[in-house]
Amino acid sequence: MRKDFYTAFAFVIVMNFIFYLYWPVGLFTLIFFVPFFLLGFRDIMQPRHAIKSNFPVFGHFRYLLESIRPEINQYFIESNTDGKPFNREQRSVVYQRSKKVLDTIPFGTQHDVYKQGYEFVTHSLYPKHVDRKSLRITIGGELCTQPYSMSLLNISAMSFGSLSTASILALNGGAKDGGFAHNTGEGGISPYHLQPDGDLIWQVGTGYFGCRTHDGDFDPELFKTNSRRPQVKMIELKLSQGAKPGHGGMLSGKKVTEEIARIRNVPVGKDVLSPPGHKAFSDAAGMLEFIAKLRELSGGKPVGIKMCLGHRQEFQELVNLMRARNSYPDYIVVDGAEGGTGAAPLEFSNYIGTPGVDALVVVIDTLKAAGIKDKIKVIATGKITTAFDIVKLLCIGADATYAARSMMLALGCIQALRCNNNKCPTGVATQDPNLVKGLHVPTKRERVKNFHQETLESVAHMIGAMGISHHSDLNRSHLHKRVDENLIKTYAEIFNP
Numbered sequence: 001m002r003k004d005f006y007t008a009f010a011f012v013i014v015m016n017f018i019f020y021l022y023w024p025v026g027l028f029t030l031i032f033f034v035p036f037f038l039l040g041f042r043d044i045m046q047p048r049h050a051i052k053s054n055f056p057v058f059g060h061f062r063y064l065l066e067s068i069r070p071e072i073n074q075y076f077i078e079s080n081t082d083g084k085p086f087n088r089e090q091r092s093v094v095y096q097r098s099k100k101v102l103d104t105i106p107f108g109t110q111h112d113v114y115k116q117g118y119e120f121v122t123h124s125l126y127p128k129h130v131d132r133k134s135l136r137i138t139i140g141g142e143l144c145t146q147p148y149s150m151s152l153l154n155i156s157a158m159s160f161g162s163l164s165t166a167s168i169l170a171l172n173g174g175a176k177d178g179g180f181a182h183n184t185g186e187g188g189i190s191p192y193h194l195q196p197d198g199d200l201i202w203q204v205g206t207g208y209f210g211c212r213t214h215d216g217d218f219d220p221e222l223f224k225t226n227s228r229r230p231q232v233k234m235i236e237l238k239l240s241q242g243a244k245p246g247h248g249g250m251l252s253g254k255k256v257t258e259e260i261a262r263i264r265n266v267p268v269g270k271d272v273l274s275p276p277g278h279k280a281f282s283d284a285a286g287m288l289e290f291i292a293k294l295r296e297l298s299g300g301k302p303v304g305i306k307m308c309l310g311h312r313q314e315f316q317e318l319v320n321l322m323r324a325r326n327s328y329p330d331y332i333v334v335d336g337a338e339g340g341t342g343a344a345p346l347e348f349s350n351y352i353g354t355p356g357v358d359a360l361v362v363v364i365d366t367l368k369a370a371g372i373k374d375k376i377k378v379i380a381t382g383k384i385t386t387a388f389d390i391v392k393l394l395c396i397g398a399d400a401t402y403a404a405r406s407m408m409l410a411l412g413c414i415q416a417l418r419c420n421n422n423k424c425p426t427g428v429a430t431q432d433p434n435l436v437k438g439l440h441v442p443t444k445r446e447r448v449k450n451f452h453q454e455t456l457e458s459v460a461h462m463i464g465a466m467g468i469s470h471h472s473d474l475n476r477s478h479l480h481k482r483v484d485e486n487l488i489k490t491y492a493e494i495f496n497p
Contacts, residue, residue: 098409116485118481119388119479121479122466123467128468129464134470141328143292146300146301150180154182154402154403155171155448156407157185157402160188164435167408167411167428167429172197174449181234185203188263201234201236202227202236204236204294206278207274208280209266227298232298236303237294237304239306250271250272251272256268256269284317303329307335322372332376335359361397364397365495380396385406387456387459395476408428410451412428412439
């Protein structure tokens with residue numbers, strides 16, 4: 001777009017100069033176009049807005065529409081209920097907090113508090129002060145020699161390849177500055193994950209990227225080398241993800257550059273399809289043995305599993321085996337069926353997997369019933385934008401959270417839905433260098449840190465307003481839901497194990 005912009009305006013200026021020499025009326029046309037040329041030059045040079053940088057002059061139309069959003073805000077909230085992209089209200093929260101601008105609203109709540117499904121927490125007459133810096137947990141069981149102090153809000157799994165180099169640098173830089181963790185996604189550890197020196201959660205998927213042989217098998221020596229990097233704080237064994245459980249990861253060949261192919265050890269320019277299941281194990285016993293092996297190879301770092309809940313009896317069998325063998329993962333990540341991705345088969349995205357809240361309830365209650373919840377931390381993920389989203393999951397039983405889409409919005413994502421064709425206009429989810437260059441890393445790095453900081457500050461205020469001194473004291477009795485027009489229940493009453 002930049003090249004087209006300059007070519008077009010250079011042509012116009014040259015032609016108008018010729019017209020001016022022979023026909024004075026051309027002077028007025030020249031005067032008309034010069035301001036646009038100067039505006040385009042300014043757009044390309046400014047670092048704050050990727051859309052303006054990648055689409056000079058024309059990008060202003062997007063911000064013009066955004067400037068009138070208070071008048072159309074309610075329309076977007078009411079019309080966008082099918083669940084995939086964030087609605088305008090959710091996007092506003094992220095944009096305002098990442099840019100540290102005013103995030104208060106006039107005229108009270110924008111929700112119908114008498115509508116079925118409305119959720120809320122109640123406040124105390126005697127509020128407490130909660131320090132944002134206290135909103136952390138320690139992950140690592142008895143066999144873990146390198147436990148990790150984790151923030152309650154962290155960056156969810158998004159791979160280099162799906163995201164651009166600039167996106168990874170900004171995300172990891174924000175994690176470094178804000179003191180929280182950045183999940184690599186299953187695409188492996190790239191130089192851009194390591195350069196800012198932020199804390200990493202290395203996700204090992206079914207493709208074993210970063211620890212695979214040429215045949216796609218698990219390579220223990222390569223895993224040992226990468227897992228012992230000082231930036232890697234935890235290991236995450238990915239079993240499934242909410243957007244496409246039981247399907248395996250997908251990366252379009254358009255995004256598989258020479259660099260990505262080298263990092264993942266796959267062919268250049270060809271679609272990368274991870275297997276739906278792991279080669280290293282095929283049952284619960286094999287999984288627990290593999291987890292123990294990963295912990296040993298990593299030098300005693302926390303090792304957990306990520307899953308979208310499927311057959312409940314399979315999870316029950318896994319929990320029973322954990323207790324019987326006294327062998328546990330250090331944490332479990334629960335991903336809901338509503339989880340997002342850059343590309344997923346429609347049927348898998350819409351009809352497979354357990355929704356996040358229901359899955360979290362089952363996981364927490366199953367672990368508690370077995371008497372092993374104190375040995376395993378639970379991390380919840382799925383459409384986390386606001387402090388209430390975090391408090392809600394903590395009330396249900398989660399120990400910490402991941403966020404993906406809101407972190408992308410903090411980077412400047414406008415939900416153009418071009419993630420899977422390498423044409424993301426903001427440079428967030430593309431490998432096109434002409435689009436990536438519009439994403440200014442220092443600016444976006446700061447916005448990622450700001451979003452995390454401001455959101456956790458709000459979490460601290462909410463917990464304090466509830467009269468609670470520490471987030472670990474939250475439980476389901478603190479969370480309310482209107483289940484009918486004239487009936488409100490707590491989550492303790494709705495989900496009573």
